Amino acid sequence: LDTPGHQDFSEDTYRTLMAADSAVMVIDGAKGVEAQTRKLFKVCARRHIPIFTFINKMDREARDSFELVDEIEHELGIPCCPVNWPIGSGKGFKGVYDRKSEKVLIFHDTQKGTKEGEIEEISLNDDSLRSYVTEDEEELLREELELLDGASAEFDQEEVSCGRLSPVFFGSALTNFGVETFLQHFLRMTNSPLPRMSDAGLIDPMENDFSAFVFKIQANMNKNHRDRVAFMRIVSGHFDANMEVYHVQGRKKARLSQPQQMMADDRHVVSEAWAGDIIGVFDPGIYSIGDTVCMPGQNFRFGGIPTFAPEHFARVRQMDTMKRKQFTKGIEEIAQEGAIQVFQEFHTGMEEIIVGVVGVLQLDVLRFRLESEYKVDIRMESLPYEVIRWIENPLEVDVENLEGTTDMKKVKDMRGNPLLLFEHEWSVGMTLDRNKGLKLTEFGGWESED
Structure with a gap:
């Protein structure tokens, strides 16, 4: 779920976070923690979901890496554990060092995100590293790694899962460097779909029948058809396009017509989906943000989605x-x-x-x-x-x-x-x-x- 970064649209981001089980906090390497980041971080902290930090735009001139990590810890109040560490920034950005594999990932400028690009992995003790990194840069990296080992928080998967420790990654989304590495770590560290509280108790994603809630509504997504789509987060069970569901707030049975999933401008119809998935369904004007749908014969509501007061x-x-x-x-x-x-x-x-x-x-x-x-x-x-x-x-x-x-x-x-x-x-x-x-x-x- 991609959301606007601009602070004027922070409420939309806020609602989307209510549908997420983990969050990726993208920090500008030159700007650090911004006002809207503080505001939205509180939402994540309140729900105790895992928070992953990606410090972006390292291919541009960035602030000192230690300074950035320190600011995240003090401004947001969450300990950080750098999973990798940058070698330089801006024109001097050479790549990142993976602390677990103890290898350097060499940065090659790609065609501005149009392809993944080549990634070379070289051991820190390999003589061929000197073809990419100067002696001074290598010496500085070793000094920073020694400081990191003594000063940064140790990685603890349980603390990450509870939202009490944020793994930190460095890279450049525009040039597509460090993104694939981050995603691989993210998949290993993140949770499977989490249970969610309702007025009937905790709804387990694996053991309960189908249930979902509406977290976003968008009108006129297709101007030719004047369609209105209600986006639902499936909380539990298995969804089938032919099934009948119960709309709790509407107090009546319904079918979720034209179920679809989207990736940027592409959308495709789906016949089934599972807990953790997001689906968009045709809304004839009956759904509101926060509404619950479940199986006929059941009647419970998930907690409402709070809103910011207008300013x-x-x-x-x-x-x-x-x-x-x-x-x-x-x-x-x-x-x-x-x-x-x-x-x-x-x-x-x-x-x-x-x-x-x-x-x-x-x-x-x-x-x-x-x-x-x-x-x-x-x-x-x-x-x-x-x-x-x-x-x-x-x-x-x-x-x-x-x-x-x-x-x-x-x-x-x-x-x-x-x-x-x-x-x-x-x-x-x-x-x-x-x-x-x-x-x-x-x-x-x-x-x-x-």
Whole structure:
């Protein structure tokens, strides 16, 4: 499962991580640990899944390798065990040394990832190594390896499996160097599909019947057919395309039609799949992110997928009132994908809405998709709100007559749940003080995995 690295799309990455049993953390050799890496690492740590680190772009000028490993350990709080170690960086990048096999893998520049390229393995004590590495480079490598042996954490498979130790690899994805080696180690070190908690207890991937949950929805993947695909992670059992399943949230039996798997732009129909697989199925508009499907006669739910609270808000209006139907459909479908959150002021309709997003770039994506996929032009006005709180006990308080601050705005989400928008964090506390018994929460409409 490949996810965006840009911080404005971190929520999409977050949801995808909920479907994964292990994660590969790709670190830029020049930049080190970035803000979105810290945010998403917490998700992995919370689920205790194995985390593999690949320090990328070693064919460009990179920071000191010890400095990078030290930063990962201190910034993210996880011990690291380098499985291989780089020889130089940028134009001086010669390859990596595999600490287990005690061999040097020589770097040859390939055609920018279009092929695997040749990899030469040479023993550190082999005289032919001097054809590729200078005496000074070899001496520096030996010094660094000696330091590594004394300072880095020792490899422990059990610690890796519990997410308490991260194996570290160096390479260059663009030139395809070190990727194959990494994948071979990854397959040896990673888990088979893990059990997952439901409200009926732990669901074992091997012993239980078929079950799955929806972690992503994407509309208009094929513009010619206006298709909508629900991506499911199979948690347990065996899936057969002809089988009947039970959609728990929809409370009815269904068939998962047009099951398919994808690799980049290629997609192919599958007739069967097993625990750990990801399948995309045709969605006629009945599935939502977090939904559970299982066998008829069973009824349980996997933990919901939490969401980040929006940090940017904008008022969105349709330009052409004759296209209200297309505008409403586009907004609702994009919201169901989890890309945006939609709010309405009380006593208003869908002709004017407030959109909340985690990253401001998602607003540009919203405008582009409405124009290109739904043929709707919009006017967008940025709003000053930065803090959002759902009203946890709307039946116990008078929502219409809440006494708030001057920067507070009352709105409701697509499910009718009331919430408050604020320009300043301190306004939340002041509003709570002025309305005794009022309870506010950062999340609404989503069950936490905890």
